[in-house]
Amino acid sequence: MAEPIIEVNNLQVIYNKGKSNEVRSLIDVSVKIYPQEYIIMYGPSGCGKSTLLYSIAGLQLPTYGEVKIEGKDIAKMKKPDIVELHQKGIGMVFQAFYLISSLTILDNVCLPKVFRGENRKERREDGMKLLRRFGMGEQGDKFPSQLSGGQQQRVSIARSLINNPNIILADEPVGNLDSESAENVLKILKDLNDVDKKTIIMVTHNPEHLVYADRILHMKDGRIVSEEINKDKRPKEALKEEIAGEPEVISSELKLLMRTFRNFSPQQANSLLVPYKAKQLMAHLLAQLTEEQVASAENFLKDLLFKNIDIESFEDDLDRSFTDGGAGWNKLRTQTFSHRVAEMLMQSEKLALRSEESLAFFTDYITLHFKLNLSDDLKSRLASFLRMRLESKIDIFGLQERLDAPASIGGVGLYKNTAEKIVKEVEMIMLLKFTG
Numbered sequence: 001m002a003e004p005i006i007e008v009n010n011l012q013v014i015y016n017k018g019k020s021n022e023v024r025s026l027i028d029v030s031v032k033i034y035p036q037e038y039i040i041m042y043g044p045s046g047c048g049k050s051t052l053l054y055s056i057a058g059l060q061l062p063t064y065g066e067v068k069i070e071g072k073d074i075a076k077m078k079k080p081d082i083v084e085l086h087q088k089g090i091g092m093v094f095q096a097f098y099l100i101s102s103l104t105i106l107d108n109v110c111l112p113k114v115f116r117g118e119n120r121k122e123r124r125e126d127g128m129k130l131l132r133r134f135g136m137g138e139q140g141d142k143f144p145s146q147l148s149g150g151q152q153q154r155v156s157i158a159r160s161l162i163n164n165p166n167i168i169l170a171d172e173p174v175g176n177l178d179s180e181s182a183e184n185v186l187k188i189l190k191d192l193n194d195v196d197k198k199t200i201i202m203v204t205h206n207p208e209h210l211v212y213a214d215r216i217l218h219m220k221d222g223r224i225v226s227e228e229i230n231k232d233k234r235p236k237e238a239l240k241e242e243i244a245g246e247p248e249v250i251s252s253e254l255k256l257l258m259r260t261f262r263n264f265s266p267q268q269a270n271s272l273l274v275p276y277k278a279k280q281l282m283a284h285l286l287a288q289l290t291e292e293q294v295a296s297a298e299n300f301l302k303d304l305l306f307k308n309i310d311i312e313s314f315e316d317d318l319d320r321s322f323t324d325g326g327a328g329w330n331k332l333r334t335q336t337f338s339h340r341v342a343e344m345l346m347q348s349e350k351l352a353l354r355s356e357e358s359l360a361f362f363t364d365y366i367t368l369h370f371k372l373n374l375s376d377d378l379k380s381r382l383a384s385f386l387r388m389r390l391e392s393k394i395d396i397f398g399l400q401e402r403l404d405a406p407a408s409i410g411g412v413g414l415y416k417n418t419a420e421k422i423v424k425e426v427e428m429i430m431l432l433k434f435t436g
Helices: 049-057 081-089 104-113 122-131 149-161 178-195 207-212 236-242 252-260 272-284 293-303 311-319 333-349 354-367 376-390 396-404 417-433
Strands: 006-015 023-033 038-042 064-069 090-094 166-173 199-204 215-220 223-229
Touching: 006 049, 006 376, 023 049, 023 064, 023 223, 038 178, 038 207, 049 064, 049 166, 049 199, 049 215, 081 090, 090 149, 104 122, 104 149, 122 149, 122 396, 149 166, 149 178, 149 354, 166 178, 178 199, 178 207, 199 207, 207 354, 207 396, 272 293, 272 333, 272 417, 293 333, 311 333, 333 354, 333 417, 354 376, 354 417, 376 396, 376 417, 396 417
Parallel strands: 038 199, 038 215, 090 166, 166 199
Antiparallel strands: 006 023, 006 064, 215 223
């Protein structure tokens, strides 16, 4: 049976409940986290991600709902059980390090073992092993004030590991570090997940960190609004439970497309895919047409997508009157629409080649079509995010957040409305290139 190591069910955290200044920090949050996963909780400041992390740690009790660690409800634990959980079950890494300035580095690392009354010689040996592992063996006799920020964070990670917990919780662990030190710390956390098989849960607002995670929980206004999967480590049994009704094997690209387009089931990936593409493309491109005009044009569009007609014949069919068997459009609308269809089909065909040239061509298309005035650096960043979406490493929400995020924190810095239009265009072209 696939059992989560952490289970959050309908969690709500409300501050000042019932008062005029009531604040709902978490609203009906549910998530299951499995052993050895690397989870990132991502979102803007104030979205509730740290509150969720502290709820998992048992530092913040629920107003409603429950948090279970290895099947045990934290809120129902007795005090000795909570102490045991904090000492051996969970290791915490904070943005501010929280090292005791009057203790040496080695004594800081060994402190959790002191509280357990463990032998001094043995705990110092264990502490030195961890310090050496993180390149801090020669710093053991120094004090925190004598170390850089990156070094202090490595010490705090060593301290979190001294009792060998299965779960490491990290709250903005590189928020106070320069880029080089941040990268070192992030690599350590990744190594703890890959090599030591620790379950890692990290809170961050920096999109550049998302590549390290197996799963990313996107949070906004106290809710988990989407989930992004880089590598799915959940047991097959768990996936069967969580994705009821889906077949066991569905391509990651199809799963992400299913999040974007309503009523798109896996069964449509074969014989029904072209009619579905036609319907979605009509909805994407058209407005202010009669139902008859849309329905007639949709039939011609199916013929085009099935390659029964070419783009010139398609344009003629749209322009012909109803009495002559056409769609009854006017000339200008016909030309505009057929040009857009031809453009999008060409992009989908090029993207199907999965080459660097096709990615560059697609990036140019997005830049020109949406009249983006981007520097070379931002255009390169746009290309990188488009690649991630095309390779199904992120979903529609992940792409939109990266396009919408300020350039100063790793985004493209586009206006929200522009970002929304771009992701819709990208999703539509991905659907057109999808062949089941």
